[in-house]
Amino acid sequence: MKPEPQINRRREEFPTLASGIHLLSHSLGPVPRAARESMLAYYEAWEHHTSEDAWAASWWEMSARVGDRIAGVLGGAPGSVQIQPNASIALSSVASCFEFETAGRNKIVTSALDFPSMVYVWDAQRTLGAIVEVVHSDDGIVVPLKHILHAIDDQTCLVALSHVSFRSSYRVDVEAIVERAHQHGALVLLDVYQSAGAVELKAAEWDVDFMIGGTIKWLCGGPACGYLYVRPDLQKDLQPRLTGWVAHAAPFDFSPAPMRYDESVRRFAQGTPSIPALYSVLPGLQIIEEVGVPTIQAESQRRTEWMIDFALERGWKVNSPRDVNQRGGSVMIHVDDGPAMVNRLAERKVFVDCRPGVGLRLSPHFFNTDEEVREAMGVLRELI
Numbered sequence: 001m002k003p004e005p006q007i008n009r010r011r012e013e014f015p016t017l018a019s020g021i022h023l024l025s026h027s028l029g030p031v032p033r034a035a036r037e038s039m040l041a042y043y044e045a046w047e048h049h050t051s052e053d054a055w056a057a058s059w060w061e062m063s064a065r066v067g068d069r070i071a072g073v074l075g076g077a078p079g080s081v082q083i084q085p086n087a088s089i090a091l092s093s094v095a096s097c098f099e100f101e102t103a104g105r106n107k108i109v110t111s112a113l114d115f116p117s118m119v120y121v122w123d124a125q126r127t128l129g130a131i132v133e134v135v136h137s138d139d140g141i142v143v144p145l146k147h148i149l150h151a152i153d154d155q156t157c158l159v160a161l162s163h164v165s166f167r168s169s170y171r172v173d174v175e176a177i178v179e180r181a182h183q184h185g186a187l188v189l190l191d192v193y194q195s196a197g198a199v200e201l202k203a204a205e206w207d208v209d210f211m212i213g214g215t216i217k218w219l220c221g222g223p224a225c226g227y228l229y230v231r232p233d234l235q236k237d238l239q240p241r242l243t244g245w246v247a248h249a250a251p252f253d254f255s256p257a258p259m260r261y262d263e264s265v266r267r268f269a270q271g272t273p274s275i276p277a278l279y280s281v282l283p284g285l286q287i288i289e290e291v292g293v294p295t296i297q298a299e300s301q302r303r304t305e306w307m308i309d310f311a312l313e314r315g316w317k318v319n320s321p322r323d324v325n326q327r328g329g330s331v332m333i334h335v336d337d338g339p340a341m342v343n344r345l346a347e348r349k350v351f352v353d354c355r356p357g358v359g360l361r362l363s364p365h366f367f368n369t370d371e372e373v374r375e376a377m378g379v380l381r382e383l384i
């Protein structure tokens, strides 16, 4: 492995790390110790509120504040992110902005390596006139760029892809896809759940139209805090049918229909925000901001390169791209019986998971030491 740089891994801030080698950041990040205080602060505000003062004092604005922090991680401007209940709802919110039958464009381009919600949500739009093209992957690891570009045409309204695949850690070439899509008048949505907090994101610079994701994995936050980024100059053109009173320009007027969407990114909200979820994500976000995603990405690449070399030298089948520029923060390794191997590794205090067709998923984050990464691969060698 290339020499370890001097970075503060802040291990004492993650109590879970004492129980073993945590390589599960693609699934469930470890809770920061400070989340306990943050959740207590939530309880305090709740306990002491009388009538609506907790809302007036902090809760109403909190969603926008957390949204702006997440926008920073995505490389977007303040005011570009609306918190959502989860990434699947964020995606449905975007889907509900399109008029497939009347707009003259009704094709959605997606890929075989995307998270299942992607195809479920787009499939459900077929009854509204959408046509869904799922770009195939021959090896289950990559979707060749030329096949994605080929699928984008003048009928395409949206190209919706995982930035990094949950299945193989394959990372798409964003700039080439955005360029082609925009040339054809199509928009681009990236599911960045597997890249935000692990890979540097440049929403504004890339000119991406939408990003969706959530906080529980690489961002070390709690569950049920999804997010939706919408390119600022696109926001006012869209009127999501998946909506509610919080998206109204004057929600406390409780006006009758028709809906009058807020001018801000809040037009993509629905109902009452999940306040506990917002409290649960602040400590993790703070740590990720302070460590810095460029540092996290460099560490991830240094260790995943070594892990892949280690696996290939032993003749194991690696189900992630070899090229670091086509990869996110995880390494997928084929084993004969994934669930059994996950259990045997857990008995040795190495925590990973597996997915059908790709085998084990292993994800070193900045808080893992090099010794942990070496030890985890050593234990795997013994068990294989």
Ligand SMILES: Cc1ncc(COP(=O)(O)O)c(C=O)c1O
Residues within 6 Å of the ligand: 085, 086, 087, 088, 089, 115, 117, 162, 164, 165, 166, 191, 192, 193, 194, 213, 214, 226
């Ligand atoms: C790439 C990706 N997208 C979406 C999801 C699902 O997100 P949610 O449960 O917030 O809808 C996951 C993982 O759970 C994922 O890995």
